Amino acid sequence: MSDTLSPQIRFGSNAGQPATRRDGLAKVTGVATFAADNTPEGLLYAVYAPAKIARGRVSHLDVAAAEAHPGVTHVITPQNRPELQGDPSAKPTMFSFRTEVLQDDTVCYAGQPIALVLGETLEAATEGARLLAPQYVADPVRVALDDNLATSFEPAGFGLPGGASHGDVEAGHAAATRSIDVSYETAAQYHNAMETHAIVAQWDGDRLTLDTPSQALNLSCAGFAYFFGIPPENVTLRSPYIGGGFGSKAIPTGPQVLAILAARMTQRPVKLMFTRQQMFGPVGHRGATRQRLRLGVDENTALTVIDHEGLAETSTFDDFVEPAANASQDLYAAGALRASHRLVRLDVGTPGPMRGPGEASGSAALECAMDEMAEVAGMDPLEFRLRNYAETQPGTGLPYSSKALRECYAEGAARFGWEGRPLEPRQMQGADGLLTGWGMGTALFPCPMFAAEARATLRPDGTALFETSAVDMGQGAWTVLAQIAADSLGLTLDQVEFRAGHSALPDGGVAGGSGHTATAGGALHAAGGDVLRQLGELATEDPQSPLYGAGNSSLVARDGWLLLEEDESRRERFADILIRAGQTEMTGTGHGGRAPEAAGRHAMNSHGAVFAEVKVDPDLCQVRVTRLVGAFAAGRIINPRLTESQLMGGMIWGTSFALHEAARHDRRSGRIVNADFAGYHVPVNADVSGLEVITVHEDDPYVNALGIKGVGEIGIVGTVGAIGNAIWHATGKRVRHFPIRIADLLAP
Amino acid sequence: MKHFDYVQPKTMDEALASWEPGASWLGGGTNLVDLMKLGVTQPQRVIDLTRIPDLGEITFQQDGSVRIGAMVSNAALARHAGFAQHFPMVAEALLSGASGQLRNMATVAGNLMQRTRCAYFQEETAACNRRTPGAGCDARDSDEELRALLGASPACVATNPSDFCVPLAALEAQVEVRGVNGTREIPFADFHLLPGDQPERETALEEGELIIALHLSAAAAGFARHARYLKVRDRTSFAFATTAAAAALRMEDGIITEGRLALGAVAARPWRVAEAEALLVGHAPDAALFGRAAEAAMAGAEAPAHLEWKIDLARRTAARALAMAAVGTPARMPALPASPFGQQNGDLAHV
Amino acid sequence: MSLFISLTLNGEARDVSIDDPRVTLLDLLRERLALPGTKKGCDRGQCGACTVLVNGRRANACLMLAAGLDGAQITTIEGLARGEDLHPVQAAFIEHDGFQCGYCTPGQIMSAVGLIAEGDAGSDPERIREGMSGNICRCGAYHGITLAVQEASRRMAAKEEGDAA
Missing domain, CATH: 3.30.365.10 (Aldehyde oxidase/xanthine dehydrogenase, molybdopterin binding domain)
Known part of the structure; x- marks a missing residue:
């Protein structure tokens, strides 16, 4: 069936070009709409009160004072919170944490939401939340790495990383003629995207419309839908522009769920926007680490061992351990390698992935340790790294x-x-x-790579529409994905309409792991290829086409034409192929993801x-x-x-x-x-x-x-x-x- | 933010008459509005002073002194050519503070009234004697780094965060204030109060008084050729001082005839020690001399173990500021005002 | 209580009723006047996302009480371009990729316009960096921002010279 291969496309006409951002004009003129910029009619403002202690329970909230404040309409506390249909301790999607949504009066970290206040104005809701003046029964807190016992754990999926061990580590230590044994610490960091998490929630019956920044639209829909007992397809999530994410905007957070709940309760649109201070709490962070690195070299300054032990904080109620030690396993040729992780439970919000999770913290320690080793060896740091250059993957020998x-x-x-x-x-x-x-x-x-889907629609005027729920949080998806899409049909960038950032589109996957362009781009590319394959079949099987009888695999697409590669005089416009086939448009679909056999x-x-x-x-x-x-x-x-x-x-x-x-x-x-x-x-x-x-x-x-x-x-x-x-x-x-x-x- | 009554008087008399206990004067709002949002300050009434005429003037007098209206913005003062020429380290301090936006908004008087940036003062739920008399001080046994090394008391360890006030202290500015009983001048050294057992009393202003102007004398302008402000901080710009110093020298034939030195970020007010300044007189500029003066300026400093480094850093900052002043005021404001990375090797100022 | 203030907002006279003295200029623009281009990043004067021009000078809208602004001329990001013609700073931000997520961008651009008008920085990169330090960009687009301000500053100076000649 070689004839059903996609025709080749001219690659590089758009890809490789330093196009300026397609969303640039909207962003420099202020018309790019971020979540909190939406102000629907009849809006209520929601503000949550954060705990100011890290451990204990809330013993009193002055609900009466808040309710008495002019403009305050509702105060939601654990006592009166309407029921949720999903268990907030469960993990409905692959990236989920236990969500703090006013289950009870327990406080597990400072910044945890302890009440939600609704008001007719932002000013009223804000002051209402302050007037709650919470009182606490506080327990001693554990907020530093030494405040609780370090424990080992069984690796389990997202959040509890496995380690690695290759070669004989003890022998590697023994074989070293010079060695170092150093410990590095990294501090807790908070993502702090410039746009704080914000949400505007509106219900229409059992259908929910959300304006909220999300790095994973369809996953977020599933996550939010779970709490309200509705199918994910009942949730419309719009996230055309995201004011930075850095890993903090892939996972639904408690305050966002509470805002949706408030909208359902009041049957009015509700807007909640985190304050900057509230970004240090329920939206994840890069957990503090302490990393011990033991490195040894032999008389030729070749590494005999990299032994990397990581200790990282997590919360008392969920698991995310910074996989820092794994950062040392793929980089330098060493006779033996070991990475291991332990955790310490602290009274902090659950950490999560933050730009370069594992690698950033792990590399900070590893690269300094490498410098220390070079110093001990009396060698230039670059030369030392080249001396230990890994030609194949250390441990596995994979190319x-x-x-x-x-x-x-x-x-x-x-x-x-x-x-x-x-x-x-x-x-x-x-x-x-x-x-x-x-x-x-x-x-x-x-x-x-994650998984993504895309759809391409070739229009009779020769332009094309590409759709996927990919997201642009600043990395440039609006532009880069459109470039890939245009190339997939051999069109110019301005011939392509690109739709993204909306959950009703084919699932664009996750903007994370530095894999969004490859994954969503792969889906778009495949969708364009699917259109070309169909066009090629129509043309080469149609006696009226100049391309009749040509092998599909010898076709190329360029500037709205299908051409025979070895004889470019044999060609036909996309539009003509469609018209003759009696089609007004042609749609193709594509999937992006790593081919299993390649992995x-x-x-x-x-x-x-x-x-x-x-x-x-x-x-x-x-x-x-x-x-x-x-x-x-x-x-x-x-x-x-x-x-x-x-x-x-x-x-x-x-x-x-x-x-x-x-x-x-x-x-x-x-x-x-x-x-x-x-x-x-x-x-x-x-x-x-x-x-x-x-x-x-x-x-x-x-x-x-x-x-x-x-x-x-x-x-x-x-x-x-x-x-x-x-x-x-x-x-x-x-x-x-x-x-x-x-x-x-x-x-x- | 708590509800308040907002008034915008059109005359000084109207302003003074609108005062009531629990009211706040509003200048640029850069500190007050922030503190109101935090609930740290909860005025019943906010009296907006922006519509009172004549508070926005910078006036050089016949005798060479200058009167700066209370509502002059930090930016306007720093960019006033005559002012920056005569009082370069004041301009340098102003331009090292906050951001371009905030300097456009913040006023001269507001800067003098700026509250401490102690994290425990700024958090409504923390115990703070300065915010709530008798509540206690959570900062004292904390890791807070913005902590007074000098002049602290058991009741309060807060620092004054102002950059502007440090050279004003060194140059012995006078604060002109007005109340229902008339106008009076307060020497700068007496304006900010050390906490003692009443940290809630932060300035010498009486109830209902407000600042209407600042005065710098012609004598203060005499330091213009050797006057620098140095601000050590955790990032290159837009950060409060870790330590800071204003140093001004009068030199004749290579010999110091008069010296001024004030330190910032080390106490609840700019810290000036007469003994330190006296040490300088009659000597040629010299690193060892500046080290001794810095040592004297920090005499009596105390810090918990985790902040002992700051005493050392404050001394080094003072000594460096003196050395920079001795080299001479640059002809043009450094690109990074008051920064250790802003040193210029270019022309010096000739006033 | 209800206060009435008159503003010139992006060149247009507007009478605005302020029913709550707590309303800041930022929340007035965003929540009440349907001008959400000005962004809230910290609400405390610490990030610059809310920068607008007030009487021609850059200021943090989050720390200004709207009630005090009677008679003020306010320019926001929505009022900077003249129809289809971008302001030179806007055009330079696109060309030099002076933004990524775009959230701090309105504030960066208004701050740059204010900085250029202040006249201290010229096209000196170090002075531009210092002058733009009140605007935090978490994406880290500072390199492009500095280049953009430099170029816009040059272009505007050249145009002024041209106009004067």
């Missing part, structure tokens, strides 16, 4: 689907000017008196190398990252402009991880004391200069049909370590925790 990491090292080092870097620290001081240090780190991120044959990762320059005031110890050069190999780059932005964004997250982000708890109440942008620092514009991104060409025939690997998260990986190492190189101080702050460098 890599592609791995241009060597080129990343070379191009990054050249651009940065790494050569000639003094081995010893504290050797570079500029005319400005500032200490200068250079450090590097390797970046790796896997290439997972086991190759190890698949994006790679990169990050080089950092920091300047440190020798007396005041304030740090500034002055240059950051990242070279990344991530398969086919669909849009260089947007890819550069993604990678730069990730590198800025690396700066943030290395120097800024840490949630600090009050040790008595467990409350996060810096739950705002004045106290919880992320970089501002002045923190970012000298940023450069290089993308290294990589053809990957195995990762998926499009050769796409993904760029959303890898930028953060490697950068944290590079900055930590640069600080050591500048100051001679090896700080073994993140963020690195002034006090750490001031210490004698």
Whole structure:
């Protein structure tokens, strides 16, 4: 049946072009509508009261005071909360956590919702929630890694990561002529997308319409529907623009469920928008870790062992353990490898995936440990990494689907000017008196794919409509997916109408794991191919077509024509094929996902190398990252402009991880004391200069049909370590925790 | 936010007459509105001062002194060419504070009235004597980093977060205030109060009084060639000071004839020590000399174990600010005002 | 109580009734005047997402009581372009990819317009970075933002020179 193969399409006419964002005009003129921008008629505002203790129970709420406040219409507490049809402790979808929806008066973490107030205005609801003035019976809190016992666990699906062990680890330790045994800590971090979680919920009978940001529209529909005993298809979720997600917007949260419940109870539309402070609570976070790394090298400076133990916090009521140790298993050739994880239960909200889960925290520790090992070995850090370059996947010996990491090292080092870097620290001081240090780190991120569906409709005017419920949270789906779609039919970008961000469309899957472009893009590409296959069949089987009798596999599509590859004079317009067949349009469908047979044959990762320059005031110890050069190999780059932005964004997250982000708890109440942008620092514009991104060409025939690997998260990986190492190189101080702050460098 | 009665008087007399206990004066609102949202401040009445004429003027007097109206914005003052030329470290401090937006809104008087950024003051449910007299102080035994190293009391360990106030203290500004009983001037050193056992009393303003202007003398302008503000912070911009110092020198033939030094972020008011300044006089600029002065300025500082580093950092900040002042005021405001990374090797100012 | 204020909002005279003195300019725009282009990121002056121009100067709408704004001229992101013609800052943000998710973008753009009008930064990247530091971008689009402000600043200066000549 070779004749039913899709005709070839001309690839690269749109893919590879640095198109500006298709949603750019809407975003710069303020007409791009984010969830909370919707204000339907008859709206009620909902504001939830967060617990200000981390453990205990709520003993009193002044409901009367709240109700008496002008404009307040309802106060919902555990005492009067209408029933939910789904059990909030259950896990209705593959990414679910126990959801806090006013089950009872128990408090398990600070920031947990303890009541919901509805009002005719935002001002009234806000003040009503404050007037509840909760009183508590508080128990002693456990908010630091040492506040509770560390325990091991049985790996189980999402949240409880397995470890790994390859080779004889004990023998690896024994074979080392030089070794290090170091422990690194990373702080708890909160996603803090600029758009807080918001929801506008409207019921019409048993049908629910939601405006809420979601990284996984159809999954979210199923999640929300579960609580209300309605089928997922009764939920319409609109999420055309998402103001950043970073992993926090894939999973329904308690306050969102409560807002929907309030809308059902009142039979009015309800809007709830988290405050910034409320973003430090029920929406997940990157859990704090403590990681022990034992590395050994033999007399040839070859790694004999990487032994990585991770300890991570989780909540008292659900499981998500940062899979940090796994980050060291795929990167360097070592005789033996081991990754293991333990957890400690604390009175915090359940952590969750946050940009680069596992890899970001794990790489921070690993890349600094590699630097320490290089130092012990008296070797340049880059040379040491090259010395231990993995030609095949460590442990398994699987070939890599592609791995241009060597080129990343070379191009990054050249651009940065790494050569000639003094081995010893504290050797570079500029005319400005500032200490200068250079450090590097390797970046790796896997290439997972989820599943996505798409539909393509060729119209008689030669344009096409592509549909999938993909989401754009800033990564550029509106643009990049349209480029892929256009190429799938050989059309130009402006001939393609692209619909996404709406749950009624074919399931676009999850925008996560850096796999959305590959997965949803794969679905779109396949949908376009399905149309071409049908067109080809019509044409080649129709005696009236110039293409009659041609093999379908020798057709190409270009600019609205099907052409015979070896004789381009034999061609026919899409529209003419349709018209003659009496069809007004033609629809194709496509699926995106990893081919099962491809998964086991190759190890698949994006790679990169990050080089950092920091300047440190020798007396005041304030740090500034002055240059950051990242070279990344991530398969086919669909849009260089947007890819550069993604990678730069990730590198800025690396700066943030290395120097800024840490949630600090009050040790008595467990409350996060810096739950705002004045106290919880992320970089501002002045923190970012000298940023450069290089993308290294990589053809990957195995990762998926499009050769796409993904760029959303890898930028953060490697950068944290590079900055930590640069600080050591500048100051001679090896700080073994993140963020690195002034006090750490001031210490004698 | 609690309900309040909003009034917008058109004259000073009307403003003074609209005062009642529990009212708040509203200037730019950058601190007050925020605190009202948090429930930390719950005024019954908000008296908006933006419509009172003549509070927005910057006036140089014949004698070379300057009078700055209470409602002049931080940005307008910092960008006033004559002011920045004569009082460069005040402009530098202003431009190192907050953000461009906030500086457009925030007023001179509001900056003097800025409340502490202590996390326990800002959280309505935490015990805070400053917010609720007698409630206790949850900050004292906490890991709070914005903590007074000097002048603290058992009742309160809060710091004053202002950048602007630090050079004003060094330059001995005068605060002109008005109440129903008339106008009076308060020396800057007496304006902010240390907490003692009444931390809720933060300034020398009497009930119903309001700031109408600030004065800087011609003598204060005499430091213009050697005056710097330095602010150490956790990110390059838009952050409160970890430590800060304003240093101003008068130099003749390479010898310091007068020195001023005030530290920020270390106490409930800008911290100025006469002994430290006296040490400078009669000497040539020298790192060891500045180290001794910094040491004297921080004499008596105390910190819990987790913040002992901050005493050291405050000394280093003071010494560096003095060294920067000795080099001379840059002719143009550094791109990163008051930053350790903002040092310029370019031209110096000649006033 | 009910207050009436008159605003010039994006060039248009508007009489607005304020029935609650607690209403901020930000919530007035977003919830009552159907102008949700101005975004709420922190509601406390700590992120800059709500930046608008008030009497030509950039300000955080979240910290302004609407009741106090009688007579003010307010420009929001919705009022920046002239019909189809983008403001040079808007065009430069698209060209230099000065945003990703787009949520902080209205605030970034209004802040940039304000910064350029202040005249201190010119096209000096370090001064632009400092001047734009009141606008947090969590996606990390700062590199593009700085380039965009630089280019818009140059273009506007050139146009001014051209107009003057």
